[in-house]
């Protein structure tokens with residue numbers, strides 16, 4: 421009997437193995453390949469591929485290989501049902517979502533961000549700016565002498581602190597264990613991805629639970645959940661479905677109380693809330709801090725932008741004044757931020773030159789899928805769009821010769837911090853090309869129904885930090901040394917060793 425059971429288990433395992441290998445093999449389609457498998461940086465392959473095959477798919481031989489689709493299919497892909505083309509599937513596979521929870525369905529979290537977090541932005545701005553007033557002098561110092569600081573590490577800590585003020589509130593957001601936990605979970609998950617990619621995709625599910633990186637991520641997740649558990653317990657004990665909409669921003673545990681109302685009764689558990697908090701840290705903290713680091717490095721590398729940006733901020737403050745909260749803390753209102761058109765443009769141009777991923781609109785086919793032009797893709801194909809090439813091409817409408825002539829803009833190969841401000845001055849373009857606006861020309865936050873729900877929060881957080889930095893600090897490169905990027909296939913991150921020098925101003 422025992423022998424038969426083992427035989428049955430063996431047969432199932434062999435069948436699974438053959439099916440997995442077949443699925444794996446079926447992912448290879450007959451399309452041209454641009455770039456070489458060993459390339460460290462696929463930016464050139466994307467530009468070359470897009471120039472040679474603007475209307476046809478091509479592969480870039482990253483690990484795993486990505487099929488780059490033509491932009492004519494972009495809107496169709498972004499609006500396809502998630503049962504056919506899934507963003508989360510690719511994320512789940514890459515980051516071993518079974519163990520890390522990244523890429524799982526977190527509808528409650530997405531609804532909280534899309535609805536409550538975004539709707540309450542005006543009320544959140546005083547809190548964001550208060551936390552920056554508290555954290556910035558600690559991280560940048562208050563010396564009137566030039567002081568070197570590691571740009572990325574400082575931004576990471578500041579973003580974790582400031583986001584924490586909204587996500588978990590005082591006093592937890594200022595506790596080192598929480599700041600550390602919310603930063604390190606993302607690093608853990610990235611380590612899981614790198615470790616798992618070393619294994620063949622067929623063997624990966626077998627070895628995954630034994631990888632030291634997976635074990636560390638799980639241990640850190642448990643620790644983070646313990647940190648937040650007292651707060652979660654407190655908020656859950658007071659949960660009242662009738663009152664959740666009216667929870668005042670700034671009350672302890674506001675974000676958690678918003679989230680509870682989207683959870684079905686049988687799923688409203690402390691464990692789920694704790695995991696969601698860490699997923700929230702994962703999606704928000706590193707993306708936001710890398711974006712602001714790139715902006716800061718661009719500012720230090722191009723000092724000619726500092727004075728015009730400072731002048732714009734002071735002009736708006738002169739016009740609108742600063743508002744005061746109940747503790748007498750001064751802050752800028754949402755409508756004042758909206759007048760900072762040059763700042764918005766500078767950050768957007770920095771994002772264009774430094775996208776965190778060189779490709780956008782990642783999707784995995786969950787079943788065989790046929791596009792309206794007849795392109796057939798089998799199940800499990802990973803597709804994406806050539807974001808870097810779009811940003812560098814003069815055939816992209818926003819960077820083409822016709823609009824450049826109207827706006828007085830240079831070609832797309834030139835960094836022009838006020839490019840988007842000038843575009844917004846062209847009649848008919850006033851509402852387009854803002855930092856949070858997504859389109860086929862602007863893919864940093866995705867586009868369409870699944871575009872980043874946290875982008876409005878991210879934009880105001882980044883601007884609040886930059887306004888405070890530009891007003892209160894002088895910035896320059898350390899020894900005039902241009903900071904480098906680290907490109908790993910299609911991921912693009914600031915060099916964590918890059919230093920800038922800061923000096924407190926007398927204002």
Ligand code: HEM
Nearest residue numbers: 703704707708711781782864865866870871872873874878
């Ligand atoms: C500058 C910072 C950020 C960047 C560049 C960024 C970028 C992105 C991108 C490219 C996507 C995928 C969109 C798609 O392909 O359809 C995404 C999804 C997402 N982002 Fe962001 N993001 C940022 C900040 C944030 C913040 C602060 C939050 C939370 C407050 C957040 C929450 C999310 C969530 C929950 C998703 C998944 C949406 C879904 O599955 O439908 N992001 N983000």
